[in-house]
Amino acid sequence: MGSTQGRRPPVMADVAKEAGVSHQTVSRVLNEHPNVRSETRARVQEAIDKLGYRRNLVARALVTKHSRTLGVVSFDTTLYGPASTVYGIEQAARAAGYFVSIVSLKSIDKLGVNDALDYLTDQGVDGIVVVAPQRSAAQALAELPFGVPTVAVEGGEAGEASVVCVDQVEGGRLATEHLLSLGHETVWQIRGPSDWLEAEGRVAGWRAALKQAGRPAPEPLTGDWSPRSGYEAGRSLASMKDVTAVFVANDQMALGVLRAFTEQGVRVPDQVSVVGFDDIPESEFFSPPLTTIRQDFGAVGRHSIEVLLRQIEGQGSHERERLVVPPSLIPRASTARR
Numbered sequence: 427m428g429s430t431q432g433r434r435p436p437v438m439a440d441v442a443k444e445a446g447v448s449h450q451t452v453s454r455v456l457n458e459h460p461n462v463r464s465e466t467r468a469r470v471q472e473a474i475d476k477l478g479y480r481r482n483l484v485a486r487a488l489v490t491k492h493s494r495t496l497g498v499v500s501f502d503t504t505l506y507g508p509a510s511t512v513y514g515i516e517q518a519a520r521a522a523g524y525f526v527s528i529v530s531l532k533s534i535d536k537l538g539v540n541d542a543l544d545y546l547t548d549q550g551v552d553g554i555v556v557v558a559p560q561r562s563a564a565q566a567l568a569e570l571p572f573g574v575p576t577v578a579v580e581g582g583e584a585g586e587a588s589v590v591c592v593d594q595v596e597g598g599r600l601a602t603e604h605l606l607s608l609g610h611e612t613v614w615q616i617r618g619p620s621d622w623l624e625a626e627g628r629v630a631g632w633r634a635a636l637k638q639a640g641r642p643a644p645e646p647l648t649g650d651w652s653p654r655s656g657y658e659a660g661r662s663l664a665s666m667k668d669v670t671a672v673f674v675a676n677d678q679m680a681l682g683v684l685r686a687f688t689e690q691g692v693r694v695p696d697q698v699s700v701v702g703f704d705d706i707p708e709s710e711f712f713s714p715p716l717t718t719i720r721q722d723f724g725a726v727g728r729h730s731i732e733v734l735l736r737q738i739e740g741q742g743s744h745e746r747e748r749l750v751v752p753p754s755l756i757p758r759a760s761t762a763r764r
Contacts, residue, residue: 436477444473495525496734497546497554499539501563503530505651506678506706507624507721511557511579514727522731527551536566547574553734555579556587560621575737577730580623588737588747590730594624597719597753598631601673601701604717604755606639608699609764610671615646616659616683618675628675628703649679656682663698664690670698670764677702677709677718684712684760695762705756715758725751 442452447470454462455470473479496519503509516526527549529542539556546554553575558564567578567587578587580594605613615632618625629646636643647662649655656679663669664687674680680702687694694700694714702709705720729749736747 436479438479440477441470441473441479444477445470493550493552494523495527495549495551496731497543497549497551498526498528498557499542499546499554500528500530500557501560502532506704507676507723508557508559510721510723511726514723514725515555515557515579515730516727517724518727518731522735524552524731535562539563539566543574553577553738555730555734559624561623561626562621564623575734577734577737579726579730586746588733588749590726590733590749590751592624592721592726592751592753594627594753595631595634597703597721598628598673599635600631600753600755601628601703601719602632602635603639604757605671605673605699605701605761606635606641608671608761610699611764612636612641612644613671613673614644614663614669616649616656616663616672616674616679617646618649618651618679620648625675628673632673649675649682651676651678653678653682653685655679657686659683660686661690663687664692671700671761672698673701673703675703677704677706677712677716680709680716680718680760681712684714684716688713695760699761699764701761709756710758712760714760717758717761718756720754720756722751722753 438449438452442449445452447466451462451466452470455467498512498515500508500512503512512528519526527546529545531538531542543554551574555577556567557579558567559580564578576587578589580591602613613632613636615629617629633643647659649659656674660683663672672683674683680700683700684694687698692698700716702716702718705718709716709718729751733747733749
């Protein structure tokens with residue numbers, strides 16, 4: 427009776443025997459050593475492919491002092507922004523030849539962040555990206571003393587950590603200036619939760635644009651990023667006859683606003699123009715298609731990994747960096763001239 431129980435996976439010595447080279451030569455190929463002839467490198471790679479050899483990452487880390495793994499700490503990846511940010515980071519890390527270990531937290535406090543960082547450092551990660559869109563997360567990160575290379579995404583002033591973020595203030599300004607340019611007297615806002623740095627930045631940009639134009643700033647309505655909260659805020663705005671333009675702090679809430687306006691007989695954009703934020707994939711299929719502010723999550727991911735790798739390689743380990751990614755306005759049919 428046949429059995430595969432005693433069958434072992436191929437090891438480096440098997441690759442060396444198959445390729446007709448020494449164990450040291452296989453090691454040099456795997457570690458991308460320059461002093462290997464191209465034909466020898468090709469022969470070793472052919473043996474690796476034929477045998478299905480997978481290198482032992484733990485053993486490699488012991489030799490090189492690098493695990494080729496990066497840690498990511500994230501919060502609430504059910505939301506489009508954080509989920510897209512994590513995806514952009516993961517894609518950039520893989521493109522740079524790194525694996526990614528992700529910890530998603532529900533508790534956004536010093537203890538939760540500390541536990542996540544301890545878990546990742548115990549895994550021997552070479553560096554950590556912390557997606558910190560909430561003020562409490564950024565504060566927790568700023569208070570933690572640890573020596574692992576770290577980058578905070580949307581982290582405000584995250585202590586000594588380098589920060590990569592989208593210019594949320596500029597995004598709020600772009601949305602508001604677009605509506606004012608269409609002839610609206612002022613712009614109402616449905617903002618995100620007060621603990622979110624992104625929400626604060628979008629409010630600041632909205633206020634700055636209104637102030638620069640000498641226009642009044644109505645009291646913002648507050649949502650929780652969900653379509654339902656946008657729907658409730660939209661019902662309130664629909665009853666106000668002087669509302670002609672609304673800047674909604676994310677596209678999901680804008681979806682709820684459009685539903686509320688439709689139910690209340692408010693025509694978009696004939697009576698009220700609406701701008702969202704994020705440019706989620708569905709926003710161009712809203713009714714009407716949604717004018718919105720696009721965040722380049724791919725650029726955020728690339729810059730995060732670039733900054734982190736500079737720290738890991740010792741090129742920027744003593745310099746705190748702050749890279750800001752510009753947003754862009756995507757005009758669609760939900761806005762029109764007054």
